[in-house]
Amino acid sequence: MTDPSLNEPEPKEFEQEERELEKHGLHFELNRRTFMQTAGAFSAAMAFGLPETASAKAPAAAMVRTVTLSVNGSPRPLSLDSRTSLLDALREHLDLTGSKKGCDHGQCGACTVLVNGRRVNSCLTLAFAAEGAEITTIEGLAKTADPKDIGELHPMQAAFLEHDGYQCGYCTPGQICSAVAAVEEYKRGALSIVSLHTGKVDHPEMTDDEIRERMSGNICRCGAYPNIVAAVRTVARGESA
Amino acid sequence: MNSFSYERATALEQAVRAGSAVGAKFLAGGTNLVDLMKYGVEKPTTLVDINHLELAQVTTNPDGSTRIGAMVRNSDLADHTLIKPRYPLLSQALLSGASPQLRNMATTGGNLLQRTRCYYFSDVSFSACNKRTPGSGCAAIQGYNRIHAILGQTDKGPKSGESCIATHPSDMCVAMAALGASVEVEGPKGKRTIAFSEFHRLPGSTPWVETALRPGELIVAVTLPPARFSRNAYYLKARDRNSYAFALISVAAGLEIASGKIASAGLALGGVALKPWRVTEAETALQGKAPTPEGFRQAAEILLHGAHGYEHNSFKIELAKQSVVRALTLASRGTTEGGEA
Numbered sequence: 001m002t003d004p005s006l007n008e009p010e011p012k013e014f015e016q017e018e019r020e021l022e023k024h025g026l027h028f029e030l031n032r033r034t035f036m037q038t039a040g041a042f043s044a045a046m047a048f049g050l051p052e053t054a055s056a057k058a059p060a061a062a063m064v065r066t067v068t069l070s071v072n073g074s075p076r077p078l079s080l081d082s083r084t085s086l087l088d089a090l091r092e093h094l095d096l097t098g099s100k101k102g103c104d105h106g107q108c109g110a111c112t113v114l115v116n117g118r119r120v121n122s123c124l125t126l127a128f129a130a131e132g133a134e135i136t137t138i139e140g141l142a143k144t145a146d147p148k149d150i151g152e153l154h155p156m157q158a159a160f161l162e163h164d165g166y167q168c169g170y171c172t173p174g175q176i177c178s179a180v181a182a183v184e185e186y187k188r189g190a191l192s193i194v195s196l197h198t199g200k201v202d203h204p205e206m207t208d209d210e211i212r213e214r215m216s217g218n219i220c221r222c223g224a225y226p227n228i229v230a231a232v233r234t235v236a237r238g239e240s241a
Numbered sequence: 242m243n244s245f246s247y248e249r250a251t252a253l254e255q256a257v258r259a260g261s262a263v264g265a266k267f268l269a270g271g272t273n274l275v276d277l278m279k280y281g282v283e284k285p286t287t288l289v290d291i292n293h294l295e296l297a298q299v300t301t302n303p304d305g306s307t308r309i310g311a312m313v314r315n316s317d318l319a320d321h322t323l324i325k326p327r328y329p330l331l332s333q334a335l336l337s338g339a340s341p342q343l344r345n346m347a348t349t350g351g352n353l354l355q356r357t358r359c360y361y362f363s364d365v366s367f368s369a370c371n372k373r374t375p376g377s378g379c380a381a382i383q384g385y386n387r388i389h390a391i392l393g394q395t396d397k398g399p400k401s402g403e404s405c406i407a408t409h410p411s412d413m414c415v416a417m418a419a420l421g422a423s424v425e426v427e428g429p430k431g432k433r434t435i436a437f438s439e440f441h442r443l444p445g446s447t448p449w450v451e452t453a454l455r456p457g458e459l460i461v462a463v464t465l466p467p468a469r470f471s472r473n474a475y476y477l478k479a480r481d482r483n484s485y486a487f488a489l490i491s492v493a494a495g496l497e498i499a500s501g502k503i504a505s506a507g508l509a510l511g512g513v514a515l516k517p518w519r520v521t522e523a524e525t526a527l528q529g530k531a532p533t534p535e536g537f538r539q540a541a542e543i544l545l546h547g548a549h550g551y552e553h554n555s556f557k558i559e560l561a562k563q564s565v566v567r568a569l570t571l572a573s574r575g576t577t578e579g580g581e582a
Contacts, residue, residue: 063246082247082288085275105276106343118316118345124275125346128247129268129290182341190320193336193484196329216484217340 067131071096072140078127086130087111087122090137098138098173102219109218112174113137119181121217138173141180156180159231167222175218179232182214186236206236243284250291253427253461259289261429261457267291269312269351272343277356281365282373296350296461299323305467308425311350311460315413316341318349327468329576330495330507333476334416340485350460353414353424353440354452357407357515358388358487369399371448376402379448387553388487391561392545393514395444405448406551409441409515410487416476418517419493419507422465428458437463441516451515470495470507474576477568478511479560488512490561492568496532503527503536508569510544510561520544532573534566541565 063082068075071094078093087104090096090113102110104123111123114136143152150161156179159165166172186206194213195204204210211232212225220228247268250256260267264286268274277283296312299321307323318324319335339347361367361380369378381389382399386406394406414437422437435453442450454460473496480486491511497504506527510518523543530536541562548558 063244082245083242105279106272109340109342112342119342120346121272121342124272124343126247126268126271126275126288128249129271129292178342185341190316191325191332191336193333196333196336201325213484214341217342 067128069094069127069130069135070133071135072137073134080127082126082128084127085123086113086115086125086127086135089127089130090122090135096137096139099177100170100173102171102174107219108171108174109178110171110174112177112218114177114181117181117184119178119217136177138177141176154180156183156231156235159234160228163227163231163234165224165228165231166220167224171218171220171222175215175220175228178215178218179228179235182211182232183236186210186214206233208233211236242278242281243286245285246287248287248289249293250289251293253294253296253459256289256291256294257427257429257457257459259287260459262287265289267459269348270314270343270346271351272339272347273351273355277363280363282356282363291459302464307465307468309349309463309465311348311462313349315339315344315347315349315352319344327471328416328420328465328474330419330470330474330476330493331413331416331465333474334412334491334493337476337478337488337491338412349413349463352411353460353463354454355409355411356451358410359407360385362407371402371405371444372407372451373449375447375449378402379404379406381406382551385553386551388489388512389551389554390514391548391550391554391557392510392518393443393516394549395446395448396549403444403446403448405444405515407444407448407515408512409517410512411517412476412478412488412491412511414441415491415509415511415517416493417463417465418509418519419495420465420470421507422463424460425462425464426454426458427461428455430455432461434464437517438519443515448515469497469505470572472576473498473572473574475568475572477564477571479564490557490564492561492564493517494565494568494572496527496569496572498532498573501531503530503532506540506569508540508544508565510565513548513557513561518544520546527569532569534570537566537569538562540569 066077066079068077076094087099090099099113099122100110102108106121106124111121112119113122115133141154156176160176189203192210192213194209208229211229248259266285266288268288268290274283296310298310299313300308315335319332325332359381362370362372367380369380371379378400389406390408395403397404418437424435424440426433440453475494478488478491480488488511493509495507506524508524520543523540526543527540545562550558
C-alpha cells in the first residue's frame with residue numbers, strides 16, 4: 001500500500017505550485033494534498049475489499065512478515081504481504097520509483113532490475129523469494145545517488161543521454177538496466193538466437209541485429225528503438241558516449 | 242491475487258512433503274505461475290519455493306547421456322558448455338523463447354509445466370474453459386483461434402465438457418521431444434522416470450489433466466540421450482513478430498547423417514497441439530535416405546496426417562509442412578554453417 005506522505009512534496013512547494021497555476025487561470029477545487037489523502041484511503045479500502053481475497057473457498061490467512069531485501073547495497077527490512085511483487089516492494093515500500101510498472105505481467109520489461117547481476121522482470125518476482133539476493137535498481141547504477149549529479153552516471157545512462165534513447169522516458173529505467181546486463185552477457189560470450197542462426201558462435205560481434213534481439217524484452221511505445229540501439233552499440237563497443 | 246503462505250524449501254524431502262499438501266504449488270522461476278496468479282487463474286494456498294534446492298547442475302552420465310537439473314535456468318542451459326556444442330537444437334529452441342529477462346528466471350522444470358497461452362484460459366471473464374473450469378466448455382472453438390491446435394485436439398463442440406483446442410507454448414519442450422528426453426520426478430512414493438512423449442497429455446476427455454505428474458511429485462531433472470544431432474540441427478520458429486512471441490509453428494529438426502544418408506532423425510512440432518507433436522513414423526521414413534526436399538516433404542505429410550484447422554488457423558497446416566521441409570533442409574546443411582539461406 002502506498003503511503004501518500006512518502007510522495008508528498010513540501011507544503012511550500014505546494015503553495016507555490018498552486019499560485020503558479022492560478023496565475024494561469026487554473027484552479028483546482030480539490031487540491032492535490034486532499035486528493036492524495038482521498039486516493040490513499042480509497043485504494044486502501046479497495047485492497048482490503050478485494051473480492052477474490054474475501055470469497056476464496058479456503059483462503060489461507062494473509063501472510064505478513066518481515067523480510068530483508070538487499071537493495072543497491074543496503075539491507076532494507078520490510079513488513080510485507082506474501083503477495084507483494086519485488087516491483088511493488090521497491091516502488092511502494094522503498095520509494096524507489098525508478099523501476100516502472102508497465103504491463104505487470106512480464107511482457108514489457110519496464111520493471112527490469114538486476115538480481116545477483118542478472119536482469120529479471122521484478123513484476124513476476126515475489127519479494128519473499130528475492131530475500132537473500134543482491135538487487136540493483138536504476139537508482140543503484142550511478143556512482144552517486146544524487147539525481148542532480150550527472151557527472152558520475154553509469155556509462156549506459158550517459159549513452160542513453162548522449163543518443164537521446166527515449167521520448168517519454170517511462171520504459172527508460174528498464175531499458176537501461178536491461179542494456180547493462182545485455183552488455184555484460186555479451187562480454188562473457190553469451191549467445192543469442194541471432195548468433196546461433198548466423199553461425200557466429202564464437203564471441204559474435206554486437207551487430208544491430210544482435211542488439212535488437214538481446215533487447216527484445218523491453219518495449220518502447222514511443223519507438224525510440226534506433227537511438228536505444230545506438231546507445232547500446234556505443235557501450236558494447238567500448239566507445240565513450 | 243489469493244492469499245497464500247510461503248515456504249522456502251531447503252531440502253528435497255521437505256519440498257515434496259510441503260508440495261503434497263492440498264492447494265500447494267511449487268514456485269520455481271514464477272514467470273508463468275505468478276502471472277496466472279495475478280489473473281486469478283492459479284489460486285494456490287501455499288507456495289513452496291524450490292529455488293534453494295540443489296537442482297541447478299548439468300552433468301554427463303557415464304553412458305554419454307546428459308542430466309539437466311530441474312532448476313537450471315533457461316539462459317544458463319542454452320549457454321552451457323555441455324549443451325551448446327552437443328545439443329545445439331536445445332540451445333536454439335531455448336534462445337527462441339521468451340525474452341532474456343524471462344530466460345534468466347525460467348527453469349527447466351517450470352518450462353515443462355507451462356500452461357497454455359490460450360486467451361480463453363487466462364482471461365477469467367470467459368466462463369467456458371474446460372482447463373480452468375472442468376465441464377464449462379471451450380470458448381476457443383468458435384472464438385479467435387489463430388494460435389490454437391490443429392492436431393490431437395478434442396472437439397466435441399463448444400459446449401462439450403471434453404473439448405479443448407489449446408496448444409502447449411514451450412519451445413524447449415519441442416527440442417527435448419525431438420531429442421528423446423526423459424523426465425525424472427520425485428514424489429511422496431519415491432522416484433520415477435517418465436518418457437518425454439508420455440509426460441504431457443493430449444486433452445482426451447479430461448483437458449484439465451495436463452501431465453503425467455501425480456500429486457506432490459516434483460520434477461528433479463531432465464535427461465537427454467547421448468548426442469546424435471550435434472552437427473545437423475535446426476530449430477525453426479514461425480511467429481507474428483521476429484522475437485519475443487509464441488510460435489504459430491515451430492519445428493525441431495535433428496539429423497544424423499553418415500556417408501550422405503540419414504542414419505537417424507529427430508523431429509517434433511510446436512504450436513500445433515497440447516504437447517510437442519512427434520510421430521516416430523515420420524522419423525523412420527527419413528532413415529536410410531539421402532536428405533532431399535521430396536523426402537522431407539514426405540516426412541511432413543506423415544507428421545501432419547489428420548490435421549484439422551479452424552476459422553483462424555487453417556493456414557497452420559500448410560505452414561507446418563513447409564516449415565518442416567525448411568527446418569530439415571537447414572539442418573541437413575549443418576549446424577555451424579548458419580541457416581539463413
